[in-house]
Amino acid sequence: MIDKNQIVASFKELQDNICSSLESLDGEGKFRQDLWERPGGGGGRTRIIQGQHIEKGGVNFSAVHGDLSDQMQEKLGLQTKDFFATGVSIVLHPVNPWTPIIHMNVRYFECGKNVWWFGGGIDLTPHYIIDGLAIDFHQRLKAVCDKSHPDFYPKYKEWADNYFYVRHRKETRGIGGIFFDRLDQSVLSKEALYDYVMNVGQSFVPIYTQQFSDTFQRDYSEQNKAWQLTRRGRYVEFNLVWDRGTKFGLETDGNIESILMSMPPTSTWTYRHEPGLIEKETLTKLIKGIDWTNERPSELA
Amino acid sequence: MIDKNQIVASFKELQDNICSSLESLDGEGKFRQDLWERPGGGGGRTRIIQGQHIEKGGVNFSAVHGDLSDQMQEKLGLQTKDFFATGVSIVLHPVNPWTPIIHMNVRYFECGKNVWWFGGGIDLTPHYIIDGLAIDFHQRLKAVCDKSHPDFYPKYKEWADNYFYVRHRKETRGIGGIFFDRLDQSVLSKEALYDYVMNVGQSFVPIYTQQFSDTFQRDYSEQNKAWQLTRRGRYVEFNLVWDRGTKFGLETDGNIESILMSMPPTSTWTYRHEPGLIEKETLTKLIKGIDWTNERPSELA
Numbered sequence: 201m202i203d204k205n206q207i208v209a210s211f212k213e214l215q216d217n218i219c220s221s222l223e224s225l226d227g228e229g230k231f232r233q234d235l236w237e238r239p240g241g242g243g244g245r246t247r248i249i250q251g252q253h254i255e256k257g258g259v260n261f262s263a264v265h266g267d268l269s270d271q272m273q274e275k276l277g278l279q280t281k282d283f284f285a286t287g288v289s290i291v292l293h294p295v296n297p298w299t300p301i302i303h304m305n306v307r308y309f310e311c312g313k314n315v316w317w318f319g320g321g322i323d324l325t326p327h328y329i330i331d332g333l334a335i336d337f338h339q340r341l342k343a344v345c346d347k348s349h350p351d352f353y354p355k356y357k358e359w360a361d362n363y364f365y366v367r368h369r370k371e372t373r374g375i376g377g378i379f380f381d382r383l384d385q386s387v388l389s390k391e392a393l394y395d396y397v398m399n400v401g402q403s404f405v406p407i408y409t410q411q412f413s414d415t416f417q418r419d420y421s422e423q424n425k426a427w428q429l430t431r432r433g434r435y436v437e438f439n440l441v442w443d444r445g446t447k448f449g450l451e452t453d454g455n456i457e458s459i460l461m462s463m464p465p466t467s468t469w470t471y472r473h474e475p476g477l478i479e480k481e482t483l484t485k486l487i488k489g490i491d492w493t494n495e496r497p498s499e500l501a
Numbered sequence: 502m503i504d505k506n507q508i509v510a511s512f513k514e515l516q517d518n519i520c521s522s523l524e525s526l527d528g529e530g531k532f533r534q535d536l537w538e539r540p541g542g543g544g545g546r547t548r549i550i551q552g553q554h555i556e557k558g559g560v561n562f563s564a565v566h567g568d569l570s571d572q573m574q575e576k577l578g579l580q581t582k583d584f585f586a587t588g589v590s591i592v593l594h595p596v597n598p599w600t601p602i603i604h605m606n607v608r609y610f611e612c613g614k615n616v617w618w619f620g621g622g623i624d625l626t627p628h629y630i631i632d633g634l635a636i637d638f639h640q641r642l643k644a645v646c647d648k649s650h651p652d653f654y655p656k657y658k659e660w661a662d663n664y665f666y667v668r669h670r671k672e673t674r675g676i677g678g679i680f681f682d683r684l685d686q687s688v689l690s691k692e693a694l695y696d697y698v699m700n701v702g703q704s705f706v707p708i709y710t711q712q713f714s715d716t717f718q719r720d721y722s723e724q725n726k727a728w729q730l731t732r733r734g735r736y737v738e739f740n741l742v743w744d745r746g747t748k749f750g751l752e753t754d755g756n757i758e759s760i761l762m763s764m765p766p767t768s769t770w771t772y773r774h775e776p777g778l779i780e781k782e783t784l785t786k787l788i789k790g791i792d793w794t795n796e797r798p799s800e801l802a
Contacts, residue, residue, distance in 0.1 A: 368754075437741060440737070451668075451669075463770035468767045
């Protein structure tokens with residue numbers, strides 16, 4: 201039977217492997233590690249890279265425990281307060297505007313003796329949507345999901361479309377990906393879900409390597425860079441206004457520096473920024489419901 | 502008897518006067534005006550300046566009417582739905598890190614035949630707190646308040662301290678100022694409150710002129726500029742996470758470009774940014790409860 205110690209060990213190993221692969225990809229930057237402790241119990245390993253190609257990236261592991269607040273207990277609909285939570289979270293902001301921002305999270309939660317669930321996902325925020333790379337991204341996610349259950353990809357893809365939606369802009373944050381939460385024995389066995397979540401985590405390096413390798417050496421103009429900074433502003437808006445994870449962290453005295461490692465290194469807000477033609481093309485694709493696993497998505501016709 | 506038409510006319514005139522004074526101060530930038538209409542009724546005049554000293558500034562007027570949502574009606578505790586609201590809102594982000602960010606708002610709200618109130622305030626967010634200028638700012642606000650009621654300044658200064666608080670950073674946004682809301686006949690007569698709010702509005706130009714003139718030509722280093730961009734990041738965090746006005750606008754399909762004119766032109770998030778000694782001094786003063794009207798505030802001793 202999978203227990204939390206094994207999950208913690210696997211998540212730590214995942215963090216180690218991802219950090220070492222990202223250092224290789226960047227070719228120059230090295231992760232700086234900060235260990236932190238949570239006053240209520242547990243702690244984490246925050247790792248930040250500022251490299252030549254990855255302008256700012258965070259790969260964080262944490263494992264915390266203690267008692268839930270009354271408010272949190274009610275919100276989660278739980279019978280007991282003693283919780284344990286562990287996870288790995290990643291956000292990478294690249295230098296090159298043609299390389300997408302990527303986000304990944306895998307997490308495991310326990311409360312009392314009988315309640316447990318897994319959650320997580322991977323989603324992509326290209327400053328410029330390149331159809332071939334969007335298709336590659338979603339096809340790989342679908343392949344990972346299909347190993348566990350044929351319903352997972354369509355269901356969690358839709359969940360990501362809905363979750364990563366910048367409501368006040370009426371646009372998706374990027375091209376989505378997969379998002380899932382509270383997967384428990386009603387979905388699959390604990391072992392099977394553990395395998396699924398670890399497969400998602402292990403898919404991060406090949407998925408991002410493809411996105412990165414295809415784009416990091418592309419030439420870019422000042423206009424491309426300006427657009428990247430504007431899109432990063434939207435990323436900030438989503439994270440601070442709508443992202444439940446970020447809001448939860450900020451409202452409950454989480455580790456601020458670790459939570460806000462997702463913020464871009466620099467971003468701009470220009471009043472009524474006028475996108476050019478190529479930028480406008482990306483904007484038309486920031487909508488829900490595109491089937492990116494299809495080589496010729498009919499929604500783009 | 503003061504009626505809403507007169508308030509609208511006064512607010513429009515205030516917007517005109519402030520814009521013309523700011524163009525003089527900047528010496529180069531001119532306001533660009535966008536007229537907008539609200540589908541539910543009314544509209545506004547958004548005016549944006551991008552000048553040589555004011556990097557990005559907005560001076561907005563709006564007057565809207567219609568029916569409140571059920572949710573809003575309940576939140577405000579009102580008996581009827583038909584509302585009218587008008588106001589002037591300003592946010593200025595200067596080029597020079599020694600010049601503070603300033604924010605001002607005056608507003609008037611009516612619902613049905615009998616319910617009305619005024620609200621507003623001015624607050625200052627220096628990237629570097631210069632004691633003399635902080636004192637000048639608060640002394641001028643106190644003088645404006647004292648013309649209407651001796652309780653106003655202490656009360657609304659405390660309100661500002663509490664309102665402009667970045668909870669997750671455990672620091673105030675800047676040095677505060679005054680903030681007030683729902684001032685009605687229980688406080689002073691409508692005429693007296695109109696006079697008060699107009700006095701606050703008219704104090705904006707002399708107050709900002711003092712801050713601007715003393716700082717806009719000061720030399721600054723790359724370190725100063727980097728600190729400014731970091732402090733602008735905090736400004737973004739406050740506005741998107743905690744500011745009720747911004748959140749209300751974003752959640753109720755307001756005019757996005759007009760609401761987010763308060764966003765800085767550029768801002769940065771550096772993981773665990775290490776402030777220098779001068780920057781640290783400013784941080785020690787980002788706390789509630791400093792009496793800035795006192796030439797030697799004991800809290801700073």
